[in-house]
Amino acid sequence: MRRTFLTLLLLSAAPAQADSLMPSAALADTQLPDARQEEQATALMETLRCLVCQGQSIADSNAEMAGDMRALVRRRIAAGEKPDDIRTWLIARYGNWVSYDPPLDAVTWPLWAMPVLLIAAGLYLARGRFRRRGR
């Protein structure tokens, strides 16, 4: 009885993330006529994170908000704005979180330093082993 009730409850539950009835924005899925501008826009979209489906870029995501962000990127590129300026504009709104191209700062420096440090540690260890074997 209780199980049936729970199943019915689960079946009747509406999803928290719904979609609107509106068509996607004008430039969400339409390429720009200028091939060079479209190339710039696509490169930028691949390094911007979707806010709804966290973990996908806005180029990959089917979420409506990702479509609206693609439209925004294409509109601004078409208006002659530089990709870096659009990224900066979005970072000013959502933080570095929105960009897949993290800046080098106090929090992110280990990302660059760790590989170098690990290679250095590896070389040090290898050096010790070779030296011992050489004896």
Place this chain on the structure above:
Amino acid sequence: MSADVPRSDAAKRGLRLILWAPLVLFLIFLAMFASGLIRPGSRDIPSRMVGKPLPGFALPEGAPGHPPLADAAFRQGQPRLLNVFASWCVPCAAEAPQLLQLARAGVPIDAIAIRDRPQDVAGFLAKWGDPYAAIGSDVDSSVQIAMGSAGVPESFVIDGKGIIRHQHIGAIEPEDVPAILAAVRNAR
């Protein structure tokens, strides 16, 4: 091979300590995974626009019988609540009673309807109640993105000079009402 090499006592002691390192690392990882499972990090993306002026906008009418919405409405000297919602958004219906409660408490509330049609917004308001003064229609989320809002529903407290003072992400639950009221009071 290495057994042939004579070791000093200090080196032996160092080796014995190093042998514990993998276990310690493993335990650190275990603690990290456990904390991630027990208390997952928040997925909210707070707006960096809090403390900054509301971006300029002039949106068309979002529902019949309501005036359209422009940023100038938030520079009239009194703090206002700006609710970002949509008729197709389920949590937006869940927060409707709390918005009505805030409106009854004297908080002026305006709304931006995201990717919505005026007739759908009208239906939503008829069903769940209408706490709004002005409603703007943002069909391509451009004003929402300019505000640093990452979804619906979200609510922003704007002071009388047009500065964003507070952001509430997600539906306003009954227990959130006092915090919103306090944020509106502090914006005075």
